[in-house]
Amino acid sequence: MNKFIRVDMTTKKVEIQEVPEKYVGLGGRGLTSNFVNDEVKPTCHPLGKNNKIIFAPGMLSGTSAPNSGRISVGSKSPLTGTIKESNAGGTFSQKMAKMGIKALVIEGMPAEDEFYILKITMDGVTIEEAPKEILGGCGNYKAIELLNNKYGEKVGIALAGPAGEHRLPTANISFKDPDSNMRSAGRGGLGAVLGSKKVKALVIDDTGAPGVPIAEPEKFREASKVFAKALLDHPVSGQALAAYGTDVLVNILNEAGGLPAINFTKGRIDWNENIAGETLNATIKERGGEGKVSHGCHAGCVIRCSQWYPDKQGKLITSGFEYETIWGLGADAGIKDLDDIAYIDRAMDDIGIDSIETAVAVATAMEGGLLPWGDGKAVLEAVKEVAIPTPLGRLIGSGTTVVGKACGLFRVPVVKDQGIPAYDPRPIKGIGLTYATTTMGADHTAGYCISGNILKVGGNIDPLKKDGQIEYARAMQIGTAAVDSTGMCLFVYFGIADNPAGYQALIDMINAQYGINLTANDVDELGKSVLKVERAFNKAAGFTNAHDRLPEFFEYEPCPPHNEVWDFTPEEIDEVYNF
Amino acid sequence: MKIEVRLFATLRENRGKVLTMEFEEGSTAKEVITQLNIPIEEAAILLINGKHEALDYQLIDHDVVSIFPPVGGG
Ligand code: SF4
Numbered sequence A: 001m002n003k004f005i006r007v008d009m010t011t012k013k014v015e016i017q018e019v020p021e022k023y024v025g026l027g028g029r030g031l032t033s034n035f036v037n038d039e040v041k042p043t044c045h046p047l048g049k050n051n052k053i054i055f056a057p058g059m060l061s062g063t064s065a066p067n068s069g070r071i072s073v074g075s076k077s078p079l080t081g082t083i084k085e086s087n088a089g090g091t092f093s094q095k096m097a098k099m100g101i102k103a104l105v106i107e108g109m110p111a112e113d114e115f116y117i118l119k120i121t122m123d124g125v126t127i128e129e130a131p132k133e134i135l136g137g138c139g140n141y142k143a144i145e146l147l148n149n150k151y152g153e154k155v156g157i158a159l160a161g162p163a164g165e166h167r168l169p170t171a172n173i174s175f176k177d178p179d180s181n182m183r184s185a186g187r188g189g190l191g192a193v194l195g196s197k198k199v200k201a202l203v204i205d206d207t208g209a210p211g212v213p214i215a216e217p218e219k220f221r222e223a224s225k226v227f228a229k230a231l232l233d234h235p236v237s238g239q240a241l242a243a244y245g246t247d248v249l250v251n252i253l254n255e256a257g258g259l260p261a262i263n264f265t266k267g268r269i270d271w272n273e274n275i276a277g278e279t280l281n282a283t284i285k286e287r288g289g290e291g292k293v294s295h296g297c298h299a300g301c302v303i304r305c306s307q308w309y310p311d312k313q314g315k316l317i318t319s320g321f322e323y324e325t326i327w328g329l330g331a332d333a334g335i336k337d338l339d340d341i342a343y344i345d346r347a348m349d350d351i352g353i354d355s356i357e358t359a360v361a362v363a364t365a366m367e368g369g370l371l372p373w374g375d376g377k378a379v380l381e382a383v384k385e386v387a388i389p390t391p392l393g394r395l396i397g398s399g400t401t402v403v404g405k406a407c408g409l410f411r412v413p414v415v416k417d418q419g420i421p422a423y424d425p426r427p428i429k430g431i432g433l434t435y436a437t438t439t440m441g442a443d444h445t446a447g448y449c450i451s452g453n454i455l456k457v458g459g460n461i462d463p464l465k466k467d468g469q470i471e472y473a474r475a476m477q478i479g480t481a482a483v484d485s486t487g488m489c490l491f492v493y494f495g496i497a498d499n500p501a502g503y504q505a506l507i508d509m510i511n512a513q514y515g516i517n518l519t520a521n522d523v524d525e526l527g528k529s530v531l532k533v534e535r536a537f538n539k540a541a542g543f544t545n546a547h548d549r550l551p552e553f554f555e556y557e558p559c560p561p562h563n564e565v566w567d568f569t570p571e572e573i574d575e576v577y578n579f
Numbered sequence B: 001m002k003i004e005v006r007l008f009a010t011l012r013e014n015r016g017k018v019l020t021m022e023f024e025e026g027s028t029a030k031e032v033i034t035q036l037n038i039p040i041e042e043a044a045i046l047l048i049n050g051k052h053e054a055l056d057y058q059l060i061d062h063d064v065v066s067i068f069p070p071v072g073g074g
Helices: A028-039 A092-098 A140-151 A190-196 A217-233 A235-244 A246-255 A277-287 A323-332 A338-351 A355-367 A376-387 A391-397 A400-406 A429-437 A450-455 A469-486 A492-496 A500-514 A520-540 A570-575 B029-035
Strands: A003-008 A013-018 A053-057 A071-076 A083-088 A101-107 A116-121 A124-129 A156-160 A173-176 A182-185 A199-204 A292-295 A306-310 A316-319 B002-007 B018-022 B045-048 B064-068
Touching (some): A013 A124, A028 A101, A053 A092, A071 A092, A092 A199, A140 A338, A217 A500, A235 A277, A235 A292, A235 A492, A246 A323, A316 A338, A323 A338, A355 A391, A500 A520, B029 B045
Antiparallel strands (some): A116 A124, A156 A199, A292 A306, A306 A316, B002 B018
């Protein structure tokens, strides 16, 4: 990959440069985070002219490596004020990589109130006026259809929805998937950064792309085979994720007493069967029609955790119906009807807002009396108001912290202003350390300690005890930072965590592609260096160890049924980043 | 003694969701699994009263045993 593209929205100039020496060996999160730390003023306002946003495919994207098509987006986050990397599936990453584009950066901002489209082809990038029909409240589903009509069915699309146009901190960036549905770089409000730069969409056409050169093709093929086998042989990545999707976690977290419910006041519910993965699976099968139990979010995914959830007539309601969304609306906000949740999920995708942040904000709004508990219809209407936006829509669209403040609450589940996702940190202590210390604000994917604490993959740690958790949270964050740089979907972890040959095959693929000789130790060092760079940015932005803490209520409100509180000391928490 | 057994995902096929079973005093969690014809490697996650326990856990009256096949997500 030899092109490094810069688009300056102040001057409307596009520069296609050689890849700076420093970035040649990097991809995905490793590249976006280094770039943000190098070039973005840490104290800048995320929505001002000094912020920049960078899109980068992973190191293996565009190759035939299974599950390697994730795109990383980096910037300073309007939600957290920290550095942010958010990644997604869809077709964008593979197209960028095949065209030889290492990264695309958008900087500056126009003075005029016009939205633009960046069209990326082998000839370069053009900045075009956005068609009026896709602006001013047009939903993402419609916008993708219109862009497909205009630019061709095959183009890749990255899109700021209505929420991004309004620069709301829950705004995500939606990437078109192979079926013209969406996958989102969800967390941290990066859609608002795109909106602030007046970029409504990026459209990428890879006609004439040369493809990704492989230094040692035979070696690559071999390694890729071993890697695919590791994924398919493991019962989680090979079968369970395809059959039940991520929503299978509802029942296990519920049984383990770590399913946050009714705005984090308890860890178990009695309506779990309404929203569980088993029910989701059975409903899709029973309704038939357009429903699909398993589906891949990009070409080359062999795990296929995604699905199409149909209505009673068999017509698609929403695709990629995830545990996090279903947990947030179903358990945390108490909505007991899976169809209600599916319609809200669709609305969130259509408006372009992060389904985790929105769901946690909705539950907080319920505690604050803004919405009735468990009322799916009322939530659907409120979420739709984000697109207008009405004052209530703006509130919800601003995320959990803002809703909590507006309602005068102390029980506001956030770290660094980002909503805490679907695992309670009191009875699952390892994940609490990740929430507290990750450079991203509360983010389970940054160091998925649920794996060894609850699922017993890659470790066996008692979730109710502190023993071993600090080392585990550290190792998981380091490993994740490395995997996020490869373009791999994080779920490959299940296939390689307990399979050294599978892990080695991942490294072998990188070596064969680039003609280099990385060792497992080098990959570890890569992960560490990424975290250090991110932390350096956050420090320069004003963050200290005092920000690496969970909300205080976790320390004094026991979480039933285990009645645990959060009991790591500040000194213990700070040990996580001692490397 | 009476034990409540909760099964999940594929383990429900031909067995049901929730069963009440009788066991002798001193029985272990492993005996529940074998009695249900669940291959041991299929019982990837074992919770007793919401806590992770080993196969040799000694059951007591009214324990709730939850058994999961290998599952994951995120
Ligand atoms: S496993 Fe799921 S998230 Fe990962 S690449 Fe496949 S469909 Fe996308």
